[in-house]
Amino acid sequence: xxxxxxxHIFWKDLLMEWRSKQTIxxxxxxxxxxxxxxxxxxxxxxxLTKAVFPGMVWVAFVFSGILGLNRAFVSEKQxxxxxxxxxxxxxxxxxxxxKVLGTVFLMGFIELVALPLFFIFFxxxxxxxxxxxxxxxxxxxxxxxxxxxxxAALAANARSSELLLPLILFPILVPVLIASVKATGIxxxxxxxxxxxxxxxxxxxxxxxxxxxxxxxxxxVLEV
Amino acid sequence: xxxxxxxxxxxxxxxxxxxxxxxxxxxxVIKPSQGKVYLDGKDAKDAEITLRQKMGMISHNTFLYDxxxxxxxxxxxxxxxxxxDLPKRIDxxxxxxxxxxxxxxxxxxxxxxMQQRLSIARAILHDPAILFFDEPYTGLDQHAIDILNGVLAxxxxxxxxxxxxxxxxxxxxxxSHRVLILNKGRIVYETKTDGxxxxxxxxxxxxxxxxxxx
Numbered sequence: 030x031x032x033x034x035x036x037h038i039f040w041k042d043l044l045m046e047w048r049s050k051q052t053i054x055x056x057x058x059x060x061x062x063x064x065x066x067x068x069x070x071x072x073x074x075x076x077l078t079k080a081v082f083p084g085m086v087w088v089a090f091v092f093s094g095i096l097g098l099n100r101a102f103v104s105e106k107q108x109x110x111x112x113x114x115x116x117x118x119x120x121x122x123x124x125x126x127x128k129v130l131g132t133v134f135l136m137g138f139i140e141l142v143a144l145p146l147f148f149i150f151f152x153x154x155x156x157x158x159x160x161x162x163x164x165x166x167x168x169x170x171x172x173x174x175x176x177x178x179x180x181a182a183l184a185a186n187a188r189s190s191e192l193l194l195p196l197i198l199f200p201i202l203v204p205v206l207i208a209s210v211k212a213t214g215i216x217x218x219x220x221x222x223x224x225x226x227x228x229x230x231x232x233x234x235x236x237x238x239x240x241x242x243x244x245x246x247x248x249x250v251l252e253v
Numbered sequence: 254x255x256x257x258x259x260x261x262x263x264x265x266x267x268x269x270x271x272x273x274x275x276x277x278x279x280x281x282v283i284k285p286s287q288g289k290v291y292l293d294g295k296d297a298k299d300a301e302i303t304l305r306q307k308m309g310m311i312s313h314n315t316f317l318y319d320x321x322x323x324x325x326x327x328x329x330x331x332x333x334x335x336x337x338d339l340p341k342r343i344d345x346x347x348x349x350x351x352x353x354x355x356x357x358x359x360x361x362x363x364x365x366x367m368q369q370r371l372s373i374a375r376a377i378l379h380d381p382a383i384l385f386f387d388e389p390y391t392g393l394d395q396h397a398i399d400i401l402n403g404v405l406a407x408x409x410x411x412x413x414x415x416x417x418x419x420x421x422x423x424x425x426x427x428x429s430h431r432v433l434i435l436n437k438g439r440i441v442y443e444t445k446t447d448g449x450x451x452x453x454x455x456x457x458x459x460x461x462x463x464x465x466x467x
Contacts, residue, residue, distance in 0.1 A: 034333060037329065037332045037333060041318070041321070041325075041329045044321065044325065045318060045320050045321060048320040048321075048359075049320055104318065107318075107319065108314045108315045108316060108317055108318075108319070109312060109314035109316060110316050110317070110318060112282065112310070112312070112314070112316060113310075113316030113317075113330065113375070114333075115282055116280060116281075116282060116305060116308065116309075116310050116316075117305065117330070117333040117334060118302045118303065118305040118306040118333070118334060118335075119302065119333055120302065252282075252283055252284070
C-alpha cells in the first residue's frame, strides 16, 4: 500500500518534470559542465588522472543530485500542496519513498548520460565488471537519495532551504561518498573483489539505515 | 468543543488567535499538545489514516499543481484517496463546480476563482463527511465569492459537517449554524446564528475581542 501511494507521487512528479524540464535540464547542464571542465583541467593520459577519476565521477553525480533534491519539495510548497498530501489517507512515509524514487530516477538519467561522456573524454576503459559498476553506482545513488530526501524535507520549511540543504547533507553523506568513490575505483581498475565487497556492505547498511529511519521519523519531519 | 454531524461551524477571531492551529488539529494535520480529538466517537490518533479518508480541506492555498491540468490534478488526488470509478467521479465534481469545459487545461491558466472552484472539486472528490475551510475567501472577487457560497450552501444541505475559519464574519454568519469566537487560543464566545444580524455580531465580537477582524 505504501509503495503504491509512493508510486502515484513519483508518477505525478515525473509528469510535472516532463512538462517543465526545469530540474532535469539544470542537472544535465551541470553534469556535462563538470565533465568538460575536468577533461580540460586534467590530462587524460596521466596516471594521476586515472586515480582521481572515480572522485570526478561522483562530484558530477552528487552536485547535480543536489540540484534535484532542492527541487523535490519546492513544487510541494507552492500552493501548499504538501498539506494536500499530509491530509490524504496515506502513510506519510509513502511521500518520502515517492520522492526518493523521483530523485533516484533523475540521478539515474544523469548518470546514464554523464558516465559515458566521462569514459569518452578521459579515454577510460572499465577493467572490472560492468554489472558491479552499475550495482555500486545504484547503491551510492540510493544512499544519496534516501538521506538527501529526508533532509530536503526537513530543510523545506526553512527560509533559505537551498543553502541549508548542502550544509546539513554533506557531513551525513561522507560515509556513502567515501564508500561510493572507493568501490567505484576498485571496479574501474579491476581491483580485489574482497575489498570491493566490504565497501558494498558499507553502502548496503547505510542505505538500509536511511530507509528505516525516515520510515519512522518522516511523519514528525512533516509536522515541523 | 463538540460539533454535530451536518453542522456548519464558523470560527472567527483576530490574527494569532489560534484559528488555523485549531483547524489543523481537528483535521489531524498536527497533533494536539494537550487534549484529544475524537471523530465518530473514536480517538483520532488510533485511526488517523482511516479518518483522513472522511475529511476534505479547502484553504486559501489550493493544493493544486500549476503545471498539471484540472483532470490530472483530480486523478492524482483521486488515486491517493482510492476513489472508485474515478473518471466518472471527476466528471461529476467538475460539473458541480462548473469547470467541465476546461478539464484538460493547465491549472496555471485558470483565474483565482476557477482555481478555488477546482480546489473545491478536489476536496469533495472522495465525498468526505467532514469539510474544513481555511480562509476560503482570501483573494476572491465578488463573483467567485458568490460561486463559493453557492457550493458551500449545497455542501451544507447534503448533511456534510463543515468547519470554517475565516476573517469574513458576514459570510460566516450567513452560511453557518454556529459561530465561535476564538481569542488567544481560547473559545471566548459561541452562539447560534439564527436571527443574529451582522451589526449585532459586530458588537458581540468587539465585546469579546476588542475590535473587528475585517
